[in-house]
Amino acid sequence: MAFLSSRRKRARLAPELDDHDLGRLLKSLLATTRTGTIATTDLCVAQMSRLLDQEPGDWDRRTHRIGVLADYLTDSHLPRSWAAREPRNASALLLNAWTQLARARSQGRPDDTADATDICLRAAELAPEDPTPWVALLGVARLQRWEQSQVFGVWNEVLVRDRWNREAYLSMLGYLTPEESGSRMQVLEFVDALRARMPANAPCAATELTAQVFQYQSVLDRGGFEALVARNHWSHAMAADALDRVVQTWAQPGFLRHAKALADLNVLAYALMAADRRREARPVFEALGVTVTAWPWRAGGDPLEEFDQAQRRATAGM
Template sequence: MAFLSSRRRRSRLAPELDDQDLGKLMKNLLATTRASTVGMTDMCVAQISRLLERDPGDWDRRAHRMGVLAEFLAGWRLPRSWATREPRNANALVLYAWSEVARARAYSQGSLEDAASVIDSCLRAAELTPEDPTPWVVVLKAARLEHWEQPQAFGVWNEVLARDRWNREAYLNMLSYLTPEEAGSRLQVLEFVDAACARMPANAPCAAMELTAQVLQYHSVLGRGGFEALVARNHWSQATAAQALDRAAHTWVQPGFLRHARALADLNILAYALMAADRRHEARAAFEALGGTVAPWPWQAGGDPLSEFEQAQQRVARGG
């Protein structure tokens, strides 16, 4: 039972994943706000700026850090205050816009309070840093919330790809946008995934798009309830789903194969899908690669993500 005991103790929800600098920043921000010191906003902004100014040109890392910070700060006034004080700071503008999107999803039932302000902030940031795809990523997120028509959404998606060909956020957002639950259809999802996978490197930052599409479809079947939900596991026996899972299971767990910022989030998707398909022996390698780092999605579909992760890990450890 060494696998169970060593992994279970360390299981933790870690939005920063393995980005230690990001994790330290989030702890420092909490400590600063709890201290209620004079100039608290200035101190927080200085810490955020230092991190976001590192690794220039690493758009994958930048999107990861910006997105985690936006979720973390969604209930704070800091992003809006920073953008107001520094209207020509691209980092401030993008963080404000992304935090508003995160706030809308978390607190406002998916509706932006001021969509025009969010879009305007992104466009100003894009003018200030024309090579950066991140402002366009946030526009795409806002477009989903605002139910933009497909030609507009694809136009924004193309702006991202012109700057970062395999941008993870862009592909995953378009994937969700094209589902029947949003603005598309099952056929559009299949065509989009097939077209992308025909050209995509196997270890691209957006490599999880194919398996994500299968998990979304699996969740759709579960959501129907009744008999379909009872036999939902059969989804993973279908050729397309099984092949996507095969490709990921055989490559992602290899040391150093996935090198992008959200690789551990993708390994969570793999572990979840393998368990859903009852391929527990293969799931062991994914859990070992994760080392207890839990991403909320897709575990949260079954309840508390940490509990779901640990229960799955225990089933792997028992071998049954």
């Protein structure tokens, strides 16, 4: 097993996951913007446009790429500059709106998305078959705490275009939590309804397990005695069943094919280790290699350190 080697590579945060074209673009954007030449914006725009025009109709991949680019470019002028240059380019508008959302979310300033709604709607008008403007608008609605009827209206627009959009399901899951605009009962109903009709390897397959991790981490956040016995969460029927349903299949080569499959495997590895199911976590860590996502590992501290320690515990004694 590669991760048992004494020369094991160091774990790394890789927002692009296994999307090598996206990873190369992120590196190129960093190198290009450092040059400071007059043609920098033109070159960066051409590179982003070329990537986002690849694989038309693969909405799962498009959602992943735009979301990663938006997070990467929160402090950059590029999305706004591109949208200003090409006001009828749906990709340019969408990246601009999504970057506003990512920046406002990271800074806790929902008012910074004041014109994001209009931008999303313009992008949706220019590309009526594309679900990603509606996915971005769902994020804006969640940040601005829209009424549930409005949020579900946006949600339905996504589903009409992309039935199992991962980002949309996770966004709705977050919106329906008690910490935002819903309740524990609404979360349970949402997950139950999804599980009843979702293909086992759909892009949104991790929604149920993510809900369990949310609940587990909320117990940890309370501190005190509850945090000390938080591991008991994974012995409850719903949490244990959520793990049992996926632990034998997700790590199998080719079972999960969507763009964020490695992110979902990070969630599974985290949950298995939290449940002290180390033997079952080993093949998941093997499938992950060195690719780490900040969430859910950051709940315990530095995500790379938390991942590395969990990986070592999973393989101890082998």
